[in-house]
């Protein structure tokens with residue numbers, strides 16, 4: 054098992070995870086198929102205690118050889 058990098062933020066609107074500190078002041082911008090970029094703002098979750106290792110994939114980001122849907126392939130789920 055490899056330790057995967059911890060997200061820094063969660064989108065308040067769509068629940069996407071943010072990894073880039075530079076973009077946390079901007080809108081989320083993630084797209085689901087065919088829709089407009091998400092205009093949600095980021096909720097900062099940049100402490101280790103904000104996250105738990107994903108129980109579905111045991112923190113690997115992969116479940117049954119696919120991207121883990123529980124943690125969006127990150128290996129982490131929000132602690133609250």
Ligand SMILES: [Zn+2]
Pocket residue numbers: 064065066067068069081082083091092093
């Ligand atoms: Zn979003």
Ligand SMILES: [Zn+2]
Pocket residue numbers: 107108109110111112113114115116121122123124125126127128129
């Ligand atoms: Zn997972």
